[in-house]
Amino acid sequence: MAVDDFAAPALPDRVGTVPREYFVPQAAWVMPMRDAPSYWIDRAADPEGWRRAVYSDTTILTQVDDGETELCAESAGSAVASSSNTAPSLVADFLALLDAYDGDRVLEVGTGTGWTAALLAARVGQRNVTTVEVDRQVARQAVANLECAGFAPRVVVGDGAQGVAEEAPFDRVHVTCAVREVPYAWVEQTRPGGVIVAPWAPTSVAGHQLRLVVTGEAAVGRLWGEAAFMMLRQQRFRPPDAPDEAREPQARIDPRRITRAGVGLRVALAGLIPGVAVSGLDRPDGVHQVMVRHVASGSDAVCRKPPDLLPQVKQYGPRDLWDELEAAYLTWVGWGEPDWDRFGVTVDAEGQHLWLDKPDNRISKVQR
Structure with missing residues (x-):
């Protein structure tokens, strides 16, 4: 069954502009937002079950152990999650905090599957989006996903904590991984009045939605609710x-x-x-x-x-x-x-x- 055979159900306005199915693997591990048990989906074996998972408010795990362990039904429950397609409600929350305008230049830290990069490209234009991913394998798959969906933002393989200085300054910085400390490089690469949004997790994976506004030499902001994301690899607890x-x-x-x-x-x-x-x-x-x-x-x-x-x-x-x-x-x-x-x-x-x-x-x- 082709992707085009699916009619996309209703999603939050800010995430309904780009169909999520382009960015979800044929087989993956689903992690519901609430207390429901996690489960394995396989599009070949159960296409309708796969579709229901894709259009539910779930995070879908796409990589474990930084790719050193194959993602399968057996490994997903015991290995360490290292990349995913985030639940639509959380994606919508952070895009709302980002509040990108038409034509804003946006840096995304943590490309993952490429879905939020596509959503940003649909909002501000793909030439205005630079997305950086530390994992070469993940970045390669994201590029393929984006091409399939008809998008081609700039995808950079590198250390997201350093930003992408050669593309600065940015009007918005959108971070899709948790950070214990916000790198100052992101502040330096953002225009005064620009916005940085990130999952801020200073003491554990369970963290907070943080929105900062750059004042020039600093960035200042408040917390806007809870959020749990995978940690920026350079800031993981050892x-x-x-x-x-x-x-x-x-x-x-x-x-x-x-x-x-x-x-x-x-x-x-x-x-x-x-x-x-x-x-x-x-x-x-x-x-x-x-x-x-x-x-x-x-x-x-x-x-x-x-x-x-x-x-x-x-x-x-x-x-x-x-x-x-x-x-x-x-x-x-x-x-x-x-x-x-x-x-x-x-x-x-x-x-x-x-x-x-x-x-x-x-x-x-x-x-x-």
Whole structure:
């Protein structure tokens, strides 16, 4: 059955201009937005099931392990996701934040399957779109997808964190991978008044929609909701080295208070203990566990709260990360537990700065 045999169902206005089926492989792994289980689709075996997945609000996984493992029904559930076609609702959210005008020059970081590059080309003209992809194999397939759909924006293979200086300046920068720190190169390559939108994930894969406006030497903006994307490859969290001897302080705070505090605390931690990743889970044995990690210093901490017992803490490396996390949590409580929508971000030549309520109220940092 040919692609043209499908009539495209209704999608959000901003993603209905380019049929998604041109950018979805014949076989792929589907990851629904909600709690529904993931599943494998195969167009040859079940064309209608494939079509339903393509036009549902799902992210469709297209590569695992940076292409070192073949994507199949068996590998998709266990390998590390490394490229995908993002769920239409998230694509629409970010395009709305980008608010590209006719004729805007746009840099896209993270070509992926090429779908958003095509959507941008349909909006501003394909000669105005430059898209950069770090993975040569992914870029090659994106070019084929774009040609099939009738588009030919400039596709560059390279480090997206560096932007594409030879094509600058840009009016808009659209980022399709999560970043812990917004590269200053993107600010330098954007005209004053231009907009940068990106999934901002300073402490974990689960992050936030960030919209920045470039003021000249800096970019300033606020958070606009949650978003989970694959991390920019140059900013991925690396696995820790083998732990040294553990220190076992007494926890002052029940770890559940921290992990269940909400999105406002997660945002605050990005400014109070920058570069520190925090994750928590309820284990099958009833233990609530919190992991804290700072890759740059080689420091880790774990706090486990067994049922009806006091929390147990182990810290490794040069930093006492659990102590720092408790101090950051109490600082946030002392501010009145502000929610995520009171925070914003400034990016300048000195780095990335988190602020509360207004840009000149930058958050102080716990000792790094």
